Amino acid sequence: MRLLENIILRVAENDRADFESLMQGLAKEISKDSDGVEVSFYWNSTLESDVCIQLTREVGSNTRSASSLGVRLAASLKSFGLVDHTCWVEWEWGD
Numbered sequence: 001m002r003l004l005e006n007i008i009l010r011v012a013e014n015d016r017a018d019f020e021s022l023m024q025g026l027a028k029e030i031s032k033d034s035d036g037v038e039v040s041f042y043w044n045s046t047l048e049s050d051v052c053i054q055l056t057r058e059v060g061s062n063t064r065s066a067s068s069l070g071v072r073l074a075a076s077l078k079s080f081g082l083v084d085h086t087c088w089v090e091w092e093w094g095d
Helices: 016-032 068-080
Strands: 002-011 038-043 050-058 081-089
Touching: 002 068, 016 038, 016 068, 050 068, 068 081
Parallel strands: none
Antiparallel strands: 002 050, 002 081, 038 050
16 A cells, blocks of 8 residues: 655745755755655645645555654754645555
């Protein structure tokens, strides 16, 4: 089954250009330490100060907790604004 982590950040300062440069550097660092985690970055379509980082990975049926990468990432982003970190388990339909 798959686990989805959403890390949503509301950036304290609305300076998208500087923050976008920072996020590009962060994306490069994450790719080196992803350990099977797929990472996607999104901007809110109407509020440019909101960023969503999605981490997805395959997990066992008993795993429902955040990845170490997700925990570290959420903690490091708190200095830039408000962070909400949630985990979602893929809904698997029975046959």
